[in-house]
Every structure is written in structure tokens, then in C-alpha cells.
Amino acid sequence: xxxxxxxxxxxxxxxxxxxxxxxxxxxxxxxxxxxxxxxxxxxxxxxxxxxxxxxxxxxxxxxxxxxxxxxxxxxxxxxxxxxxxxxxxxxxxxxxxxxxxxxxxxxxxxxxxxxxxxxxxxxxxxxxxxxxxxxxxxxxxxxxxxxxxxxxxxxxxxxxxxxxxxxxxxxxxxxxxxxxxxxxxxxxxxxxxxxxxxxxxxxxxxxxxxxxxxxxxxxxxxxxxxxxxxxxxxxxxxxxxxxxxxxxxxxxxxxxxxxxxxxxxxxxxxxxxxxxxxxxxxxx
Amino acid sequence: xxxxxxxxxxxxxxxxxxxxxxxxxxxxxxxxxxxxxxxxxxxxxxxxxxxxxxxxxxxxxxxxxxxxxxxxxxxxxxxxxxxxxxxxxxxxxxxxxxxxxxxxxxxxxxxxxxxxxxxxxxxxxxxxxxxxxxxxxxxxxxxxxxxxxxxxxxxxxxxxxxxxxxxxxxxxxxxxxxxxxxxxxxxxxxxxxxxxxxxxxxxxxxxxxxxxxxxxxxxxxxxxxxxxxxxxxxxxxxxxxxxxxxxxxxxxxxxxxxxxxxxxxxxxxxxx
Numbered sequence: 375x376x377x378x379x380x381x382x383x384x385x386x387x388x389x390x391x392x393x394x395x396x397x398x399x400x401x402x403x404x405x406x407x408x409x410x411x412x413x414x415x416x417x418x419x420x421x422x423x424x425x426x427x428x429x430x431x432x433x434x435x436x437x438x439x440x441x442x443x444x445x446x447x448x449x450x451x452x453x454x455x456x457x458x459x460x461x462x463x464x465x466x467x468x469x470x471x472x473x474x475x476x477x478x479x480x481x482x483x484x485x486x487x488x489x490x491x492x493x494x495x496x497x498x499x500x501x502x503x504x505x506x507x508x509x510x511x512x513x514x515x516x517x518x519x520x521x522x523x524x525x526x527x528x529x530x531x532x533x534x535x536x537x538x539x540x541x542x543x544x545x546x547x548x549x550x551x552x553x554x555x556x557x558x559x560x561x562x563x564x565x566x567x568x569x570x571x572x573x574x575x576x577x578x579x580x581x582x583x584x585x586x587x588x589x590x591x592x593x594x595x596x597x598x599x600x601x602x603x604x605x606x607x608x609x610x611x612x613x614x615x616x617x618x619x620x621x622x623x624x625x626x627x628x629x630x631x632x633x634x635x636x637x638x639x640x641x642x643x644x645x646x647x648x649x650x651x652x653x654x655x656x657x658x
Numbered sequence: 659x660x661x662x663x664x665x666x667x668x669x670x671x672x673x674x675x676x677x678x679x680x681x682x683x684x685x686x687x688x689x690x691x692x693x694x695x696x697x698x699x700x701x702x703x704x705x706x707x708x709x710x711x712x713x714x715x716x717x718x719x720x721x722x723x724x725x726x727x728x729x730x731x732x733x734x735x736x737x738x739x740x741x742x743x744x745x746x747x748x749x750x751x752x753x754x755x756x757x758x759x760x761x762x763x764x765x766x767x768x769x770x771x772x773x774x775x776x777x778x779x780x781x782x783x784x785x786x787x788x789x790x791x792x793x794x795x796x797x798x799x800x801x802x803x804x805x806x807x808x809x810x811x812x813x814x815x816x817x818x819x820x821x822x823x824x825x826x827x828x829x830x831x832x833x834x835x836x837x838x839x840x841x842x843x844x845x846x847x848x849x850x851x852x853x854x855x856x857x858x859x860x861x862x863x864x865x866x867x868x869x870x871x872x873x874x875x876x877x878x879x880x881x882x883x884x885x886x887x888x889x890x891x892x893x894x895x896x897x898x899x900x901x902x903x904x905x906x907x908x909x910x911x912x913x914x915x916x917x918x919x920x921x922x923x924x925x926x927x928x929x930x
Contacts, residue, residue, distance in 0.1 A: 493837040517836035537924035
């Protein structure tokens with residue numbers, strides 16, 4: 375789908391065993407751990423949404439998180455870059471470790487640390503959240519110029535490269551209102567890539583799209599996965615997870631029930647709850 | 659169209675043509691009567707008052723307007739400067755009202771409450787007649803501008819606050835997720851969108867300001883109403899003088915509404 379020369383790590387080797395607990399079973403393209411979630415709990419008031427989540431994501435790994443709505447998977451993703459402040463636990467992204475500190479969430483030092491995490495973790499939203507008052511290029515160069523301090527020329531060059539990656543180079547001067555939903559999400563992906571983050575977090579990126587527009591977004595995401603972009607994707611697209619995931623994580627009631635290679639979790643789940651979820655899902 | 663695969667049923671063209679001609683005619687008749695009503699009412703009220711007051715032809719069309727229009731410049735100056743200062747105050751006020759800092763929030767809320775809870779005329783008098791007792795003496799025009807700016811700033815604080823809150827939460831989240839610090843999020847992402855949202859409301863405030871600026875005639879600012887009062891009294895033509903002043907305000911607001919509409923259309927470019 376893309377015509378650019380991203381580093382190609384080849385078709386991912388199938389992994390025979392679940393999870394990556396034993397290093398000997400790691401597929402060759404997968405590197406060191408880059409995201410670590412430890413003992414994560416999140417309360418919204420009295421509502422205990424995350425009940426102790428541990429998750430490790432390695433470089434160049436594509437992890438898909440599945441589970442019914444209300445299982446806490448979106449909250450988990452939003453906690454990773456602190457769009458929600460976790461109640462207990464810690465998050466580490468690319469060496470920056472931040473402990474949950476809801477009592478001092480507004481302290482200057484805590485906020486700066488969170489910002490460091492956000493610079494390393496790009497986020498994609500269900501509703502795209504492009505800036506409507508800026509054109510496509512403006513959306514892509516805003517943070518690189520103002521936050522990273524890149525020159526306009528340099529930022530523009532990179533934005534054009536990443537717009538090419540998502541196949542929208544010719545839309546650089548359009549305003550978001552003139553784009554389809556699928557195009558908006560692809561611009562959002564380019565905008566996130568322009569910050570050259572270590573990991574991309576996708577929060578149900580195709581849930582707000584018309585069915586015929588889902589494919590173009592998943593296509594871009596699959597290309598990114600196959601070219602070695604580290605990503606955590608909360609999704610309901612089982613077929614996509616099967617194709618593009620290195621690992622599938624199934625969550626229910628705020629905990630990880632099981633995880634492992636897609637063919638194992640999706641085709642031969644070990645837990646009753648996973649089987650139940652998948653059956654209900656496929657019945658629809 | 660779908661059933662006949664694009665082919666038009668025979669004989670339909672003249673009917674379609676006739677229907678649209680009838681609709682055009684109805685619209686034209688509506689506009690004509692509408693305009694006639696306006697012209698009629700203006701002629702009726704203007705003419706009636708003219709006859710009833712026996713106003714002098716030369717005063718109504720020459721010396722009256724010449725004098726009153728001298729005040730129009732001051733009206734525009736005072737309103738324009740005041741709306742600019744009021745907008746700046748309102749943005750600060752709105753940020754204050756949304757601040758998590760209790761001191762800043764308290765000051766902003768106090769300002770809004772105090773100003774909205776007292777009459778504008780009292781505020782104008784206070785700044786011009788009372789402050790000199792403390793040794794603070796402002797000339798009439800600056801005093802008027804200060805009073806109008808503070809007053810409208812308080813009302814517009816609430817407009818801006820609502821505008822900022824109306825910017826989708828996802829916008830702020832997207833900006834934060836890109837690593838933008840709070841100040842940049844506000845300055846580059848939230849405020850520009852909030853301004854678009856509040857432009858119609860700010861326009862209305864400006865129109866109200868043009869009319870409320872007449873209140874500063876009470877502190878000797880030589881604006882439209884002041885000039886009308888003066889010339890009306892000295893020429894014994896109060897009806898004509900005040901009607902001329904009314905026409906000036908009315909015209910100003912119509913002209914401004916026109917530009918406001920164009921600005922709104924321009925700002926909405928690329929939006930939603």
C-alpha cells in the first residue's frame with residue numbers, strides 16, 4: 375500500500391508458544407522491552423476499572439488488546455500515556471518510568487515526566503481529533519515545531535514523508551473538514567508519526583468509521599506493523615488482529631485473562647472467558 | 659429518476675419549469691411587500707413626527723445631521739476601543755474562571771460577580787465622579803472606555819468561558835498526547851477554536867456596546883447622543899435631533915452586522 379522504503383523486517387514468523395515469558399521463543403524481529411505496565415489499578419470514583427494489570431511490550435512488537443466494552447482495555451491504553459491518571463501502579467516507556475500519583479497529579483515535576491512519556495508514545499483516537507482550524511500539514515508540523523523545536527522546513531519535509539507513508543501526500547493543504555473519516559484517521563497517524571514516537575497507541579481507531587473506510591486505515595496500520603513499528607492496539611477487528619498482531623491480549627473485568635500469539639488466543643483459547651467472548655463476537 | 663434509469667417521463671419538463679417559475683414569483687412578491695412595509699413604516703413614523711413637531715427642513719436634513727454625526731466618530735472610537743479591551747479582559751477572566759488556582763479563580767469570579775451585579779451607569783459615574791475623590795482623575799473619554807471595557811469584559815468572560823468549555827475534550831487530549839505543555843495547548847489549540855465559537859456572541863456584544871456607549875454622554879463625552887441632546891435643546895428640535903441620533907446608531911449597527919456576517923463566514927472556513 376505504501377510506496378516508501380520503511381525498514382522491512384519481513385513477514386513475521388509465527389510463534390508456537392504463548393506469550394514471551396521464555397526469551398528463547400521470541401521471534402527474531404522482536405527486541406527489548408520498551409513499555410512496561412506494572413500493577414496497574416484505576417478507580418473512577420468507586421468504580422474499580424483496572425484491577426491489577428501487568429503488561430510488557432517489546433520493540434517492534436504489535437500487541438492487540440481485545441475484550442468486550444467495559445473490560446478496561448481503553449482505560450489501560452489511556453493510562454499508558456496518562457490521559458487518565460492511574461490510581462496505583464507504574465508505567466515505563468522507553469526508560470521513562472512514572473509511578474501513579476493521583477494525589478499530586480498536578481505537580482510540576484509529575485506533569486513534566488508525563489510529558490516525557492507522551493513524547494515517546496503517540497496516541498490515535500477513535501474520533502481522530504485532528505485540529506479543525508489547521509490544514510493537514512499544519513496538523514502534522516504543529517507539535518514538531520513547537521514542542522521539539524524543529525525548523526519549519528525540517529518538520530515539513532518529515533510531514534511530507536509520513537503523509538506519503540499513509541498515502542495522503544496530495545492532501546497536505548486540505549482542511550480536515552474536507553477529508554473522509556478514513557483519511558482523517560490516516561492523517562492522525564501521520565501526525566503521530568511526525569513526532570517519531572517509540573510506540574503508537576491506537577484506541578479503537580476504526581470504530582467511528584463507515585465500514586467501507588475501515589480497510590484503508592487497517593491497511594496502513596498493517597504496513598506499520600510489518601515494518602517494525604511498536605504498537606498497542608485496542609480493537610474489535612479480529613481479522614486484523616489475526617493478520618497483523620504478534621501478540622493478542624484478552625482482557626475482562628479489568629484484568630488480563632490470557633495472552634499469546636494470535637493463532638493461539640483467537641483459534642485455541644485456553645480460558646473459558648476468552649472462548650465465550652470470541653463465540654459471542656463471531657455470532658454477531 | 660432511479661426507476662426509469664435517468665430517462666425523464668415525457669411531458670414533465672414544462673411542469674417542472676412552471677413550478678419553479680411560480681416559486682420564483684412568490685419569492686419576489688414576498689421581498690417586494692417586505693421592503694414596502696419597511697419603507698412605509700419609516701415614512702409613517704418619520705413623516706408623522708416631522709409634521710407633528712413642525713421641524714425645520716434645513717435642521718432635519720443639514721445642520722442637525724452635521725452636528726450629530728460629529729458625535730458618531732466618538733461613538734465608534736469609544737465602542738471600538740472598549741470592545742478590544744473588553745475582549746482582552748474577557749480572555750484573562752475566562753482563564754481565571756477556569757483556573758485550578760483558588761486565588762486566581764477567586765479574583766476572576768469576584769470581578770464577574772461585582773460588575774454584573776451593579777448597574778453600568780453606576781460604574782460609569784463611579785469612575786468619572788467618585789475616583790477623583792481618591793486623587794484618580796480620568797478625562798471623560800478614557801473614563802468612559804474604562805467603564806465600558808470593565809463592564810463588557812465581565813459579561814464576555816462568561817462567553818469566553820463557555821466557548822473554551824465548548825471546545826471538544828478530544829482536542830485538548832490530542833494536543834496533550836503530542837506532548838504539548840498546557841500553555842501551548844491553550845494558546846494554539848483551545849483558544850483559536852474557542853474564538854471561532856464565540857465570534858457571533860462577541861458580535862452581539864459589540865452591537866450592544868455601540869448602543870450602551872450612549873450612556874457615557876452622561877459624563878460629558880461628546881458622542882452621538884450628547885451632541886443630539888445639545889443641538890436639540892439649543893435649536894428647540896428635540897424630536898428631530900433624537901431621531902437623527904437614533905438613525906445614526908441604527909445605521910452603525912446595520913453596517914456592523916454586515917461585516918460581522920462576513921467575518922463569521924470567513925472564520926468558519928476549514929471548520930467542521
